Amino acid sequence: MAMVHSFLFAPFSDPARQEQLAAVENAFRAEAATPTTLLLGNLGAIGAPPVDAVILQPGRIALLVLVPQSGHLRVPALAYGAWRLNDQPIPSFGEADNPFAFYQHHKDSLLAWLSAQLNLAPTALPPLAGLVVLLAPVTYGSEVENQLSSQAAAHDFQLVNDLRQLPRRLRQLPPTSGAPTEAALEAWSTRLAAQQAMAEPEFYADDEEPSYGFWEQKARQLWQWLGAADVPADPPYGTAADPRQLEALRQELQRELQQQQQAAHAREATREQELVQLRQQLAQTPTYQQAAQQERAELEETLRVARAESAARNQELDARIQQLGQLIEQLRTQAAAPVVALPPSLAVSPAIPAQPKPIRKAVSTASPRPAHVHLRLTRVAFVVGVLLCLGLGGWAVVRLSKHYLATRKPKREQITRVARPAQNDPMQGYSDAATLTSQALDSTMEQDERQDEPLVVPDQDEPVVVHDSELIMQVTSDSAAKASEREEEAPAPDSIPQ
Structure with a gap:
């Protein structure tokens, strides 16, 4: 017969678990090829709640979770949440939600306690397996296998739905060549048996009569x-x-x-x-x-x-x-x-208001240019403008009717009469001078805003820097005078051939 040593550290509060533990012991005793087996029941030394059972064989250690129920088992989640058996949660696992969580919670503490009892290092013990023992018949939900295979920590955790399969399942665990050995298990079982024998109540021998007190003796006599x-x-x-x-x-x-x-x-x-x-x-x-x-x-x-x-x-x-x-x-x-009066041709010329523009443009340039170049360009621009006006006038004269050509002389005399008062009026010169002065002031303010850059006239001659506003006024006056002279020298519209 197989050597099976069973020790119950404390009675179970649930009689069904007590009977299931006895059935586990009988299953191992019924196996002829079972090696030396040590069965520890209701082990509470490692913490609360106590472990239902622990099985030790040479090279194998397993923690048993007893579930004395049968039916259809469903596992919504392996690591957390309650398992449901017949649509009812499985109770009595303390702080743990389910048997797997209970096994994970007591795994390290059980190995530490076993290493202390066997006088071995925790690393010398084999891996701890977890077995959930149910009562037949048991059917599993479709998600049970997926949950067991998806968890990496569940490789040493199994479900047993028949007590007769428990010894075979334990033999299928990978054995180790180390502890615990059969000798160590035998020695530990001997110590446990001696400890339980010392805890048994003492009975009196048949030839010895205990000494009772007066009232205790009277009570026993009444009991008899x-x-x-x-x-x-x-x-x-x-x-x-x-x-x-x-x-x-x-x-x-x-x-x-x-x-x-x-x-x-x-x-x-x-x-x-x-x-x-x-x-x-x-x-x-x-x-x-x-x-x-x-x-x-x-x-x-x-x-x-x-x-x-x-x-x-x-x-x-x-x-x-x-x-x-x-x-x-x-x-x-x-x-x-006092400002010199401008010629009448300058007063009526439409090109005078556009003269400050070359000055503004010259302010924004980067390199200085000579002043006489500015005067030359101004004169050339003015002459070109006069010639353009003359060309347009000639074209208009050709296009006009003979009646308009016959009356052009009185109109010219009228224009001359209008221009002469402007020539004799000194206020006209002052207004033109004021206009030129305001334009020069604007040019000077723009020059100051651009960080006092020198006044530049774009040309290909030698650079000349102009810093004095008086020179600007002189250049403007000279440009106006030269333009008036060229206008007087230009041929009159009467000389255009009809």
């Missing part, structure tokens, strides 16, 4: 007189189960004490971490202050530089405004001086 002396001492009438209940209570109190100690250690560790963080923050506070002071100094330096630049720009603008005021005063002085 009532005919209850033949009641067996087995549970629930006797007191044989009291030591086990006391042991279970002791273990429960010990677990609670361990949990409280662990909670206290956790709180102490958390407090230590908080103290370390506070020390680090206190150590870093001067660094923060230095960084803030440095940032404040940089900001003040930036503001100081900005104020200095703003003051410099304001001074530069004030200087330019003063220069502009002086230039305006000079222009006003020049405008108040």
